[in-house]
Structure formats: C-alpha cells, structure tokens
Amino acid sequence: MVTLTxxxxxxxxxxxxxxxxxxxxxxxxxxxxxxxxxxxxxxxxRVCLVEVEQMKGRLxxxxxxxxxxxxxxxxxxxxxxxxxxxxxxxLLVNHVVECPVCDKGGECDLQDLTYEYEVVAxxxxxxxxxxxxxxxxxxxxxxMNRCVLCGKCVRVCDEIVGYGSYSFINRGxxxxxxxxxxxxxxxxxxGQCVSMCPVGAILPRPFKFKARPxxxxxxxxxxxxxxxxxxxxxxxxxxxxETIRFNDKTGVNDGNLCIRGRFxxxxxxxxxxxxxxxxxxxxxxxxxxxxxxxxxxSKGFKAAGKNLGxxxxxxxxxxxxxxxxxxxATVGTTNLDHSGGECYKGVTEGLKQTLxxxxxxxxxxxxxxxxxxxxIRSDFYETHPVFGMVxxxxxxxxxxxxxxxxxxxxxxxxxxxxxxxxxKPGLELNVLNGIARVLLDEGLAVTDGVAGLDELKKALAxxxxxxxxxxxxxxxxxxxxxxxELAAAKNSAILLAYGLPYTAYSKELATxxxxxxxxxxxxxxxxxxxxxCGEKANSQGxxxxxxxxxNQGLGAQAMLAAAAAGQVRSLYIVNEDPLVSYPxxxxxxxxxxxxxxxxxxxxxxxxxxxxxxxxxxxxxxxxKDGTFTNAERRLQRLHPGITSPGSAKTDxxxxxxxxxxxxxxxxxxxxxxxFDALKAGTPYAGIGYADIGLQGAxxxxxxxxxxxxxxxxxxxxxxxxxxxxVTGSALYHSGxxxxxxxxxxxxxxxxYVEFGREDAAALQLVDGDMVQVKGSGCELQxxxxxxxxxxQGVLFAPYHFAxxxxxxxxxxxxxxxxEISK
Amino acid sequence: xxxxxxxxxxxxxxxxxxxxxTTVQYPDxxxxxxxxxxxxxxxxxxxxxxxxxxxxxxxxxxxxxxxTVESAENEKGEKYPQVYEIxxxxxxxxxxxxxxxxxxxxxxxxxYELANFHREDFKFNxxxxxx
Numbered sequence: 001m002v003t004l005t006x007x008x009x010x011x012x013x014x015x016x017x018x019x020x021x022x023x024x025x026x027x028x029x030x031x032x033x034x035x036x037x038x039x040x041x042x043x044x045x046r047v048c049l050v051e052v053e054q055m056k057g058r059l060x061x062x063x064x065x066x067x068x069x070x071x072x073x074x075x076x077x078x079x080x081x082x083x084x085x086x087x088x089x090x091l092l093v094n095h096v097v098e099c100p101v102c103d104k105g106g107e108c109d110l111q112d113l114t115y116e117y118e119v120v121a122x123x124x125x126x127x128x129x130x131x132x133x134x135x136x137x138x139x140x141x142x143x144m145n146r147c148v149l150c151g152k153c154v155r156v157c158d159e160i161v162g163y164g165s166y167s168f169i170n171r172g173x174x175x176x177x178x179x180x181x182x183x184x185x186x187x188x189x190x191g192q193c194v195s196m197c198p199v200g201a202i203l204p205r206p207f208k209f210k211a212r213p214x215x216x217x218x219x220x221x222x223x224x225x226x227x228x229x230x231x232x233x234x235x236x237x238x239x240x241x242e243t244i245r246f247n248d249k250t251g252v253n254d255g256n257l258c259i260r261g262r263f264x265x266x267x268x269x270x271x272x273x274x275x276x277x278x279x280x281x282x283x284x285x286x287x288x289x290x291x292x293x294x295x296x297x298s299k300g301f302k303a304a305g306k307n308l309g310x311x312x313x314x315x316x317x318x319x320x321x322x323x324x325x326x327x328x329a330t331v332g333t334t335n336l337d338h339s340g341g342e343c344y345k346g347v348t349e350g351l352k353q354t355l356x357x358x359x360x361x362x363x364x365x366x367x368x369x370x371x372x373x374x375x376i377r378s379d380f381y382e383t384h385p386v387f388g389m390v391x392x393x394x395x396x397x398x399x400x401x402x403x404x405x406x407x408x409x410x411x412x413x414x415x416x417x418x419x420x421x422x423x424k425p426g427l428e429l430n431v432l433n434g435i436a437r438v439l440l441d442e443g444l445a446v447t448d449g450v451a452g453l454d455e456l457k458k459a460l461a462x463x464x465x466x467x468x469x470x471x472x473x474x475x476x477x478x479x480x481x482x483x484x485e486l487a488a489a490k491n492s493a494i495l496l497a498y499g500l501p502y503t504a505y506s507k508e509l510a511t512x513x514x515x516x517x518x519x520x521x522x523x524x525x526x527x528x529x530x531x532x533c534g535e536k537a538n539s540q541g542x543x544x545x546x547x548x549x550x551n552q553g554l555g556a557q558a559m560l561a562a563a564a565a566g567q568v569r570s571l572y573i574v575n576e577d578p579l580v581s582y583p584x585x586x587x588x589x590x591x592x593x594x595x596x597x598x599x600x601x602x603x604x605x606x607x608x609x610x611x612x613x614x615x616x617x618x619x620x621x622x623x624k625d626g627t628f629t630n631a632e633r634r635l636q637r638l639h640p641g642i643t644s645p646g647s648a649k650t651d652x653x654x655x656x657x658x659x660x661x662x663x664x665x666x667x668x669x670x671x672x673x674x675f676d677a678l679k680a681g682t683p684y685a686g687i688g689y690a691d692i693g694l695q696g697a698x699x700x701x702x703x704x705x706x707x708x709x710x711x712x713x714x715x716x717x718x719x720x721x722x723x724x725x726v727t728g729s730a731l732y733h734s735g736x737x738x739x740x741x742x743x744x745x746x747x748x749x750x751x752y753v754e755f756g757r758e759d760a761a762a763l764q765l766v767d768g769d770m771v772q773v774k775g776s777g778c779e780l781q782x783x784x785x786x787x788x789x790x791x792q793g794v795l796f797a798p799y800h801f802a803x804x805x806x807x808x809x810x811x812x813x814x815x816x817x818x819e820i821s822k
Numbered sequence: 823x824x825x826x827x828x829x830x831x832x833x834x835x836x837x838x839x840x841x842x843x844t845t846v847q848y849p850d851x852x853x854x855x856x857x858x859x860x861x862x863x864x865x866x867x868x869x870x871x872x873x874x875x876x877x878x879x880x881x882x883x884x885x886x887x888x889x890t891v892e893s894a895e896n897e898k899g900e901k902y903p904q905v906y907e908i909x910x911x912x913x914x915x916x917x918x919x920x921x922x923x924x925x926x927x928x929x930x931x932x933x934y935e936l937a938n939f940h941r942e943d944f945k946f947n948x949x950x951x952x953x
Contacts, residue, residue, distance in 0.1 A: 100877035100924045101901040135899075209893040209901045212878045 004071035019062035019073055020048055030075050031084065031113050033198045034150035035063040038254050039159055044151050046087050047113065050075045059083055085117045092119060093126035094173075095199070096145045104200030107213040110148060111199075131176065136184030138746035139205050139263050140194055144176050147201040153177060153193035160256060161192050162392040162415060177201075188731055189747055190385065191262040195246040195255060206263060206743060207243040211235070216242065219641035220250050220694075222628045224315055224621030225260045225734040227534035228253070228384045229630025229696075232261055234622055234641040241268050241622055241642060250694040252364050252634060258385035260734050263743025267620065268642070270740055273603055274617035275646020285605075285615060290647060290657070297614050298661040300597035301331045304570035309335040309559035309595075312547060313575030314344075314536035315737070316651050317626030317638060319671050321538070321545045322678035323655035324574065330662045334553030335568060338542035339500065339576045345555065347498045347532060348543055350510025355523055355530065356707035358543050359683075362493075362529025363632040363702050368394050369527065372401045372489035374482065376496045376513055377428050379410020382731045383497040384533050384631070388412070391495075401489070403482040405431045407726055407815070408796060409789045419482060422791055423472040425726045426814030429505055430715040432512035433460055434468030435483045439519045442480075444487035446521035452710035456515065459712030471715070473791075486520040491527035499535025500581050500735070501727045501799040504814035508713045518708045526703055533631040536735060537621065541629035544683050544699075557587075564590035570597040574651065575618060577606040577736045580802040583812035601654060604740055607802050617648035624650050625671045627692060629699075635687060636696035721817030723793055725753070725775065727810050730798035739800050751804030753782040753797045756790035763820060773797075775818035778808045795820075855932045860917045862933035863908055865951040866926065871896070872952055873927035876903040880919035880928060888912035889919060906948040910936060 003012045004022060011026040018041055023030050033045035043064035050062045053072035059080065062073070074080070091110065099105040113119075134142035154166040154177060165187040169178045179185050193202045216235035223230045231251025235243040244262050248255030277293035278285040288296075301308050308331050312324055321338075328336045338344065348358040355361065367373065367390050381388035388411070394400040395415045402418040404410070405428050413420040423431050437460045439445040447453055465476040486492050496513050498506060513530060514523070522528040534540050549555050554562055560578075562568040564587065571591065578588045592598055592611045600612035609615045623644045627635045644650065649657070656668065668674045672689040679685050683699040691697050718724075730748060738744045753773055755765055765771065769784045773795070782797065782804065790796055795818065799806050809816055836842060846853055855861065866873045876893030892905035920928050938944055 100879070101875045105877070133899075209876070209895050212882070214882065215878065 002067045002069050004067050004069070004073065006073045007075055013067060015067075017067050019050060019052075019060070019065050019067055019071070022067050023062065023073070023075055028075055030062050031116070032063055033109055033113070033148060034152060036152055036156070036196055037248065039152065039155045042151055042155060044149060045091075047084055049080060049083055049087075051077060051080060081117065085119055088113055088117055088119045089122050089124055091148050092122055093124050094129055095148060096128050098146075102146065102200035103203050103208060104197075105212065108200060109198035126173075134184045135205075137186055137189065139189045139259070139743060140185055140191060141203050141205045141208065142185060143201055143203070146199050147177055148199055149175060149177070150198055151177075152196040152198065153202055156192045156196045157187075159396060160389050160392060161188070161190055162389070162396065162411065163187055166193070189259040189263065190257065191259065192256060194262070195257070204243060204263070206266065210242045211237045216245070217641070218245055219639050220247065221621065221638045221641060222251070222537065222630075222636045223257070223261045224537050225264060225738065226384055227536060227539045227631040228386045229537065229628060229632075229634060229636055230257055230261050230386050231636070232257065232265070234265070236641045239642045241265050251636065251696065252630070252632070253386050256386050256389050259732050259744060259747065260738055261386070263746075264734070264738050264741040265622070266742040267603070267737060267740035268622045270604070272605075272740065273645050273648065274605060274615065275648055277617060277647075278605075278615040280613045285610070285612075290649075293614055293616060294657055294661045297599050297616070297658060300570055300599065300613070301572070301662065304333075304597065305331065306333050307567065307569040308333040308572060309554065309563060309568040309570070310572045310574070311337055311339065311556050311559060311576060311578065312542070313339045314534065314539040314542045315575050315621070316538060317624055317628060318538065318541045318545060318635070318678060318684070319626045319674040320651040320655060321542060321547050322674060323652060323659065325545070325547065326664065327655055327658055327662065328550075330659060330664050334550030335559050336547060336553060337549055337556040337559065338539075338547040339536065339556070339581075344498060344506075344534070344539060344543065345548065346507030347496070347510040350507040351514055351530075351532065353711050354511055354514035354518065354707075354709050356709070357704050359540060359700070359704065360529060360531045360533070360632050361523065361704045361706055362527075362531070363634070363698055364390055366491065366527055366529060366702070367391060367493045367531070369398060370394050370400050370489065370491045370493040371398075372485045372492045373403070374486060374492070374494045374516070375402070375404045375406070375412055376432065376494065377502060377509060378406050378497060378728050379404065379408070379412050380495050380497055380533075381411040383499060383535060383729045385731060387495075387531075387533060387631070401485040403485070407794060408791065419478055421474045421478050421482065423474055424718045425724055425794060426504060426716040426718045427472040428716065429508050429512055429713060430463065430468050430472050431474055431479065432509070432516060433463040433713065433715060434465055434472075434474070434479045435486070436460060436512070436515050436519055437463045437468075438465055438480050438483035439487055439516070442483070444483065445519040450518055450708045450710060452712075456710040456712045459714070463715065486516065486522070489520070489528075492520060492522045493528065494522060494530045495533065496531065497533045497535070499729060500583075501729060501810075503583055503812040505716050508716070511711050511713045515710050515713070518710055523706050523708055529703070531631065535729070538628045540631055540633060541627070544629055545678065546682075560587050560591035563592075564594040566594050568595060570599070571595045572599045572601075573608055573612075574601045577602070577608045577802070579607040579611070580736050580807065581799065583807055583810050585805065585807040601651065603737070606736070616654055617644075617646065618654060619644045619648055619650040624652070626652065627675065632698065633683075633700055633704075634696040634698045635684065635692050637692050716814060719813075719815050719817045723759070723795055723818050723820055724815040725773065725795045725797060725809065725818045726815045727797055727799045727806060730800065733798065733800040736800055736802065739802070751782055751797065751801035751806065752785045753795050754785045754787055754790060755795055756792060757786060757788050758792045759790070759795070760784070760786040763822070765822070769822065772821045773809070773818050774821070775816045776809045776811060780805060780809060855934065859932050859934070860915045860930040862910070862931050862936060863919070863946070863951055864929050864931045864953070865906060865948065866929060867952055871902060872906075872948065873925055874903050874906060875901050875925055875927070876906075877924060879922040879924060883918045883922040885916060885918065886912045886914045903948060906951060908946045908951065910944045910946060911941065
C-alpha cells in the first residue's frame with residue numbers, strides 16, 4: 001500500500017493504482033476523456049493533468065502515472081484549469097459543434113467539460129473535418145468528424161472484445177480512427193465501442209434521433225437471452241424500450257454486452273406481439289377475453305388431470321417456475337420439464353455423479369485470474385459472448401493458456417497462443433478422455449481423496465494419446481500440452497456450455513469434463529472452477545428449483561412421445577417453440593397432433609402456437625419483476641421497465657390467475673412473497689429477497705464444495721460421410737426469440753449453412769449460393785456462407801430460424817450425414 | 823383649497839376631451855404590439871424544410887410542459903421534427919423556448935388574437951406554426 005496526499009487529503013491505495021484511481025478513491029473528481037475503468041491506462045486526451053509536488057515544472061497526466069509514497073498532488077488550481085481549457089480548445093478546433101442534432105448531446109463528456117471549463121470562444125482556428133459518416137452497417141454509425149481520438153473504441157475492441165476492428169490511421173492532423181482499409185465497420189456488432197465513446201462519434205443506429213438522454217427512464221434489469229446474466233439498463237421513453245444504456249456499476253458484466261444484449265431488445269416493442277388470448281373455434285384461432293381463455297384452459301387441464309404434460313422454456317423467472325410447479329401440483333400431474341429436456345438433464349446428471357453438484361463450482365470473475373482454461377464443445381464465444389470477453393482478458397492480460405476442444409474453429413482459437421483441438425464431430429469425448437489418460441500416465445493427476453480411480457484407468461485403456469489422435473485428428477502433442485498446462489495451473493477454469501442444439505453426449509461430456517476437473521485438482525480448489533453455462537437466461541434457476549419430472553413423471557422427450565401415442569392428453573407449452581428449437585420436428589409435430597388439448601403461452605404466435613387450442617399472451621423480460629439465476633449461481637433482480645402490450649400478462653400473473661381458476665386458494669401479495677415461498681428446500685434458502693442487491697446474490701458462495709468421484713465414460717461415435725452437418729448457436733442470435741428482434745436480424749435474418757474454404761472450393765460455392773442439403777430423409781434449401789472456421793467435410797447451420805426447418809434433419813445427434821447439391 | 827380642486831379636476835376633464843382616451847376601440851382599432859411582444863409562436867422555415875432540428879431543448883426548458891416534439895430522420899439523413907405541437911391552453915408565453923433554441927428556429931410573433939371555440943383548435947401543430 002502507498003500513502004499520498006491529494007488536495008490536502010491523505011489517501012492510502014494499492015501500489016498498482018494510478019493518481020486518478022487514488023483521487024477517485026478519495027472522492028476527488030478529475031476530468032477524463034480517454035480513461036475507462038476496464039481498459040489499460042493510455043493517456044491520449046491530456047485532460048486529466050494534475051500537479052505533483054515532486055515533479056514540479058510540468059503537469060502530469062493522472063490516469064497513467066502510478067502513485068508513489070509521499071506524493072503530494074494538486075488536482076485543481078488556476079494553472080491546471082488554464083491548461084485543461086487549452087486542451088479543450090485544441091479538441092474543439094476540429095470537433096464539429098453539432099450538439100443539437102447529435103444523439104450524445106446531454107451526456108457527452110466533451111460537452112460537459114466545455115461547459116464546466118467555460119470554453120466559450122476558441123483562440124485557435126482550424127479546419128473542421130468533413131469526413132463521410134460510416135453507415136455501411138445497420139447497427140453502429142460512426143461519424144469521425146466528432147471524434148476526439150481518445151482511442152477507447154480501439155482499445156475496448158482489442159482488449160476486451162478481442163476483435164480488433166479499429167485502429168488509428170494517418171498522421172498528425174489527418175489522424176483518424178478507421179477499420180481495415182477504411183472500408184467501414186463490419187464486425188460482430190457487440191457495440192462496446194458505442195458504450196465507450198465519450199462523444200457522439202460512435203452511436204447506435206437503432207436509437208438514432210429517438211430521444212434525448214435526459215428523457216429516458218433508466219431501469220436496471222437482467223438480459224433475457226443467455227445464461228450469462230448481464231445487467232442491461234433499459235432506456236425507456238413513453239412505455240417503449242428505446243435503447244440499452246451503458247452501466248458498469250451493477251451486475252457482473254462490467255458494462256460489457258454482446259449484440260443480443262445491446263441490440264436485441266427490439267422484440268419487446270414488436271408489433272407482432274400477441275395482445276389478447278386466442279382460442280381455437282371452428283379450426284381458427286380467434287381473439288378471446290382472459291376469463292374465457294382461462295376457463296377453457298382450466299377445464300382442459302382438469303379433464304387431462306395426470307395426463308397433462310408441461311414443457312417450459314428457461315426464460316421464466318424463479319418465481320414463475322415456482323408457480324408453474326404449483327399449477328402442475330394443483331392439476332395433479334408430474335409430467336413437468338424445462339426446455340431442453342434430456343439435454344440439460346444429462347449435463348446436470350453427469351456433474352451430480354462426479355462432483356455432487358448441478359451448477360458451476362465458481363464465479364465468473366475468477367476466470368480472469370485463471371492460468372489455464374479449457375473450453376469444451378463449440379466455441380464458447382458464440383453461446384456466451386460476454387463470458388467469452390472474460391476469457392479474452394484472462395488470455396490477453398494474464399497470459400492464461402487456452403485450449404478449445406470443439407468440432408470447429410471459433411473466435412477463441414484466434415487469441416494469442418490459443419490451442420484449438422479440432423475434432424471430428426462427436427469425438428470431443430475421446431479428446432477429453434485422452435487428456436485424462438495423459439494426466440494419469442504422466443503422473444500429473446491429483447489422486448488424493450479421489451474415488452473411482454481404478455475404474456477410470458481401466459476405462460481409459462483404449463484412449464492412449466496416439467489412439468485418440470488417430471481417431472479424432474487432434475495431435476498427440478496438443479493433448480499432452482493441454483493436460484500438462486491444466487495440471488500445472490494454479491487456477492484453472494473448465495467451461496462447458498449446454499443448450500438445445502447441443503444434445504448429443506451431454507451427460508458423457510459433463511462427466512468427462514468433471515473427471516478432468518478432479519484429476520487436474522481444479523475441483524474443490526479455491527480460484528478454480530468448472531463452469532456450466534446454460535443457454536437461456538434462467539436455465540440455472542430451472543435446475544435449482546427442480547423444474548423436472550416428478551415421481552413417475554415424464555421428461556420432455558418422453559412427454560412428446562407419449563402425447564403422440566395419445567397417453568399424454570394435454571400439453572402446456574410455456575415460452576418455448578419446440579417445433580423450431582427441439583431436435584426432431586416430426587416428433588413434436590406428432591405430439592401436437594396427438595394431444596387433444598394444447599395450450600401455448602408465448603410472446604409471439606410461434607409455429608407451435610399456431611397449432612395450439614388456446615394461446616395465452618405472455619410478457620418479455622422487460623415487463624417482469626422477479627429473479628433470474630445466472631450460470632454462476634448469481635440471483636439477480638429483474639425490474640419491469642414497460643407495461644405489456646394489449647392485455648398480455650406476465651407469466652407470473654397468468655399462473656396466478658390459472659391457479660385461482662383451478663381452485664387454488666393461495667394468493668400471493670407480490671413477487672417477494674412468492675420468492676419467500678419458493679426458497680424452502682432449494683439452494684436459495686438462506687437468501688432474502690432484499691439481499692439481492694446491485695451485484696445480485698450468489699448462492700453457495702464463491703466456491704461450491706464438491707465430491708470427487710471419477711466416473712468412466714466411453715468415447716463418442718462419428719459419422720462416416722463425406723459431408724456432415726453440425727448445428728448450434730450463431731453469435732448474433734439466441735434461441736428463437738432473437739429472430740423477432742430487428743437488431744440481430746439486421747445482421748443475420750435468414751437461415752444459412754456454413755462451409756469451410758476447402759469444401760466451398762471443391763463444390764465451387766460462393767457466399768450467397770443456394771444449396772440443397774439432403775439427409776435424414778429430407779431436403780432443405782439453404783443459403784451458403786463461406787468462412788474459414790470449419791474443417792473439411794463439416795458443415796454448420798444455426799438452429800434459430802423457423803423457416804429453415806433444420807430440426808427435420810437434426811434429431812439430436814452430434815452430426816448428421818448429408819449430401820450437398822447446388 | 824377650491825383652487826386646487828379645479829386644478830386637479832381640470833386634468834381629469836382634459837382627459838375626457840376627444841383625443842385623450844387610452845382605450846382602443848377593439849376590434850375596430852388595433853394596437854401594434856412592441857417588437858419584443860411574446861405572442862403566438864412561429865416555426866421559422868428554410869427553403870425546403872423547417873429550421874428546427876428537433877433537439878428537444880424547448881420541451882425540456884418549457885415550464886408549462888406544453889411543447890411536444892418527436893424527432894425523426896429524413897431522406898437526407900437529417901434530424902427533423904416529425905411532430906411539433908404547442909398546446910396554447912397550457913402555454914404561459916414566457917418565451918423560454920425561443921431563448922433555448924440553438925438554431926433560432928422558433929420565434930414569437932405579434933399575433934395575440936388566439937381565442938377559439940374548440941379545445942383542439944388551441945393545439946398548434948407543425949403546419950400551423952410554420953405559417
């Protein structure tokens with residue numbers, strides 16, 4: 001620790017702090033333009049100049065100067081003000097003063113400083129730039145005439161996002177921020193640069209001219225897309241979510257968001273949202289009142305009784321899950337499951353057997369300090385981009401060794417020294433077993449207090465590195481290096497994402513990952529963790545609250561099969577579009593046809609809802625009050641920003657009304673009362689609703705206590721075909737909901753099939769060609785995209801789009817053999 | 823004392839003579855208000871559009887909250903007021919809106935005959951304000 005004096009105040013701060021950090025700690029405000037908490041010090045703007053007693057004769061930039069013992073700092077004096085004013089005058093030489101039409105006006109750092117330092121005239125004359133605005137992409141608009149060259153966008157894109165879209169080009173007065181060859185921005189559109197820009201040079205296009213910052217009501221809530229649980233701050237004007245505001249004060253994401261979080265909010269405002277309940281009369285869905293709809297639903301459910309099947313998506317709040325369980329109990333059915341059915345369950349079962357837990361064993365911030373990271377199956381960045389940014393920082397700032405076991409290359413693979421262990425689809429298991437074998441063979445494994453070692457050794461007999469290498473295409477060296485790095489690491493992180501498009505081998509993969517966690521000493525060690533990351537906002541909540549089949553109840557897949565066979569007479573599908581998102585569309589179709597009475601509760605008239613007998617209009621995350629549990633077990637509060645369109649209700653209100661019409665007498669006074677009621681017997685028992693503060697509340701603490709039981713798993717099987725198709729998540733979308741949002745749709749609005757360069761060359765395909773994909777007895781017409789991510793013979797198609805009908809082809813396998821014709 | 827009475831009343835009677843009245847025979851006669859009179863608002867037009875750039879400063883500064891602005895982007899990519907409306911029943915004619923305008927797009931005219939028969943007629947939209 002270092003003690004220094006700032007403006008007569010004694011401050012003690014860490015040795016690594018800068019003068020700016022120290023002043024902030026002491027509550028002294030130094031103006032800045034180029035400084036951001038999450039970025040490395042840069043010192044570009046010279047606005048933060050201060051006087052230091054020991055360095056007399058010149059002014060010192062406070063944001064880049066480290067503190068030393070006994071330093072005496074003055075942050076405000078006549079001379080300092082004069083110099084800062086001059087700096088601002090210099091900046092305003094080129095900066096176009098178009099504040100009235102600039103959307104940043106009102107929250108612009110330059111505007112605020114100009115006002116504070118009373119820069120009313122400029123002593124310097126210069127040419128105003130007249131550069132064209134960059135409008136080549138639909139989401140981010142860049143107006144370089146307003147740029148003050150602070151370099152925040154360059155740094156955030158490089159340091160945090162790891163994309164590197166921007167750089168400075170030209171020299172002297174001509175210097176500007178540009179993309180490669182100054183062609184305009186074409187990136188992953190996470191919008192970090194938008195949130196960092198201190199002036200109006202980079203702005204969100206969907207928000208263009210929509211409102212002034214001071215007109216917006218800010219509502220902190222939790223993003224409704226993936227399980228990362230980022231805080232999003234809604235900017236609400238006239239009951240409409242107009243934009244997502246920058247907020248690095250609450251939550252775990254440090255103000256970082258991905259395209260879905262920042263630009264995917266628009267489905268909330270969609271005019272296609274359901275506004276009234278619909279009831280099927282004479283084969284047509286017609287508008288109806290709530291009383292009529294609820295009466296029909298409760299009559300149908302009562303008639304079905306224990307033959308009612310309930311499938312719910314994982315975007316309900318914990319409170320809603322609890323009420324849904326009550327609905328099931330009141331009707332008397334045990335057929336209850338949350339989305340993904342067997343897929344999610346497999347992962348949790350695998351972890352339960354080995355580590356004795358069903359959740360991530362540590363929290364996100366620890367990953368930043370990890371020495372070695374292993375990402376399993378698919379590129380983690382596509383399913384959980386903001387967690388991916390944490391990994392970026394671990395690799396770029398702390399030189400963590402990153403290994404990726406996946407069937408295709410992704411963004412992680414481009415990080416410095418990252419090792420991609422690209423396997424044939426379905427053989428990730430073999431690679432993990434191979435790593436486990438290396439750990440054991442080389443005596444690197446932690447075996448103290450570990451059960452099941454002998455069985456595992458026996459099971460790994462066929463997974464010698466050479467054998468694994470021959471089967472999967474991963475080199476022996478890569479396997480050994482990965483195993484050694486993981487074993488040598490003081491802190492390590494193992495990442496496993498799960499979701500609807502990743503159903504194959506889910507239990508086995510979780511088991512194999514847990515085996516590695518145990519053998520490397522990752523399990524149970526402070527600072528290390530195995531991260532289980534759900535696809536949906538509250539996947540973890542569904543697991544924690546056991547939204548699972550009860551005694552003799554059926555799981556999602558079994559329910560669908562039973563419905564097709566007529567045993568499950570009624571289906572209640574909440575917040576999920578299984579006709580699009582579930583593997584094997586035929587099975588879902590048969591179930592919907594086989595069930596006598598189908599109720600769908602959703603925001604939109606989805607493909608599944610079109611088949612329903614009653615459709616109930618539900619609410620989005622922006623309209624809800626309650627809690628989500630994210631992938632690191634953090635409970636976070638949602639706050640309603642807007643009211644639902646028409647007579648649509650939150651799922652909570654619908655379940656309550658349904659419970660009343662089913663004859664349940666308990667009425668809750670509010671969300672808090674429901675939370676108090678749901679806690680008993682769950683991991684949330686010790687958490688009060690009021691304790692869930694700005695940073696949420698993590699159940700089980702930063703580290704979960706785990707057991708160490710090794711469980712042998714076999715290898716996977718691969719398809720032997722010239723072309724095999726794998727499915728998964730595309731970076732720009734999440735589930736089926738984001739296909740209703742204009743932001744993600746502006747980038748990718750239609751289904752596609754991706755080819756590697758070699759395959760594209762062999763088939764003579766270019767971007768945009770239409771191809772026939774034939775397999776599993778059906779044929780799909782898809783647009784081709786060419787990229788360099790896929791190994792030869794492997795194709796990728798995202799599962800989000802209803803129009804693709806991809807799940808006619810994909811039935812839950814690791815990969816599908818397909819034939820391609822033009 | 824009597825003398826003083828006469829002196830005082832002579833002033834009074836002088837004012838009763840024709841040509842000394844301050845009353846204006848409205849509507850037969852009308853006064854010309856002073857140049858800084860604050861009457862009905864007017865949006866200043868330019869050649870092809872209104873000068874207003876929809877910066878929202880006037881509705882922000884308005885103490886009576888009588889101005890409604892909705893901005894939008896026109897074909898040229900410029901910001902313009904898609905909706906600009908002043909509710910004169912709420913307006914207190916303080917002139918802050920004119921003072922706040924950074925582009926001198928709003929001014930107050932000498933128009934003071936604002937009586938009307940219907941409430942809706944007191945809502946001045948962009949078309950009426952541009953006249």
